Amino acid sequence: MNETKTLVFSLFGADHFVDEFVKGQGFKKGHLVRRTFPDGESYLRYETPLKGCEIIIIDTLNHPDDKIVPLIFAADTAKDLGATKVGLIVPYLAYMRQDARFHPGEAITSISFAKLISKAFDWMITVDPHLHRHPTLDDIYTIPTQVVPAAPLISSWIRANIEKPLLIGPDAESGQWVSQIAEPLKIPYTVLEKVRLGDYDVKVSIPTLADFPNHTPVLVDDIISTGQTMLAAIHHLKALGAKAAVCIGVHPIFAGITTQTLIDAGAMRVVSCNTIPHDSNQVDLSQSLIQAARNYVNI
Numbered sequence: 020m021n022e023t024k025t026l027v028f029s030l031f032g033a034d035h036f037v038d039e040f041v042k043g044q045g046f047k048k049g050h051l052v053r054r055t056f057p058d059g060e061s062y063l064r065y066e067t068p069l070k071g072c073e074i075i076i077i078d079t080l081n082h083p084d085d086k087i088v089p090l091i092f093a094a095d096t097a098k099d100l101g102a103t104k105v106g107l108i109v110p111y112l113a114y115m116r117q118d119a120r121f122h123p124g125e126a127i128t129s130i131s132f133a134k135l136i137s138k139a140f141d142w143m144i145t146v147d148p149h150l151h152r153h154p155t156l157d158d159i160y161t162i163p164t165q166v167v168p169a170a171p172l173i174s175s176w177i178r179a180n181i182e183k184p185l186l187i188g189p190d191a192e193s194g195q196w197v198s199q200i201a202e203p204l205k206i207p208y209t210v211l212e213k214v215r216l217g218d219y220d221v222k223v224s225i226p227t228l229a230d231f232p233n234h235t236p237v238l239v240d241d242i243i244s245t246g247q248t249m250l251a252a253i254h255h256l257k258a259l260g261a262k263a264a265v266c267i268g269v270h271p272i273f274a275g276i277t278t279q280t281l282i283d284a285g286a287m288r289v290v291s292c293n294t295i296p297h298d299s300n301q302v303d304l305s306q307s308l309i310q311a312a313r314n315y316v317n318i
């Protein structure tokens with residue numbers, strides 16, 4: 020094991036992950052300075068020598084457009100400075116939801132973005148990407164990729180915190196997470212039907228809850244973005260007279276809403292994974308990411 024050769028960097032607020040990587044794990048923290056020139060262009064400088072080193076850049080990609088250009092420059096510069104391999108750990112992978120051309124002339128940004136990242140990096144690890152029309156990341160990424168599942172950790176959180184949970188997925192796509200979380204706990208689960216009429220207009224159908232009296236509804240989705248999906252589900256559960264729901268999102272984007280928005284609508288509690296820093300973070304993915312990274316680095 021060479022303790023000094025795998026350097027880990029963060030560009031945009033992934034310091035909490037970098038700190039875990041360097042705690043006796045054999046990874047070394049690298050220093051990368053980034054600032055923005057008055058005209059909005061990015062300045063980058065590696066303060067840690069890279070020649071002959073493998074490096075990992077950890078960055079989560081909520082608000083991706085501000086982050087992508089510096090990220091690509093950071094990967095390119097690392098290779099230019101002699102890094103032997105440049106890996107990307109992206110706890111929240113952006114640009115997965117526009118995965119088809121729904122209207123003529125639209126960009127399929129999942130594919131364009133995958134090409135960009137595949138050119139810049141040697142490998143990539145992420146947590147629960149939004150795989151819907153692309154069955155796997157290999158469909159669109161040409162570099163080796165690994166998906167770290169949040170389900171085992173969410174199951175553990177539910178086991179420790181909720182009595183008599185009834186897991187509810189708000190739409191067909193959430194079925195994959197809901198079943199993975201429910202099965203090890205041997206708890207009941209159901210998946211709703213969702214119709215998204217627009218960015219801020221979501222309707223869901225809730226089946227009868229008569230078979231599950233006294234259960235606590237636990238709504239689980241991969242992404243909480245505008246929160247409209249969670250809000251529609253909370254409203255329907257309230258209308259059915261269910262107990263207040265616990266809302267769990269793997270990736271807490273919270274675009275234009277807050278945790279309080281869901282609490283005010285009737286949620287008992289809002290919980291997320293720390294793939295994006297947020298006040299709802301309760302489930303820590305660090306150790307799973309470290310374990311996954313060991314598959315790619317010489318450590």
Ligand code: R5P
Nearest residue numbers: 192242243244245246247248
């Ligand atoms: C969509 O298919 C996803 O699984 C989520 O349900 C969706 O991204 C949530 O978005 P929002 O919070 O904007 O309703």
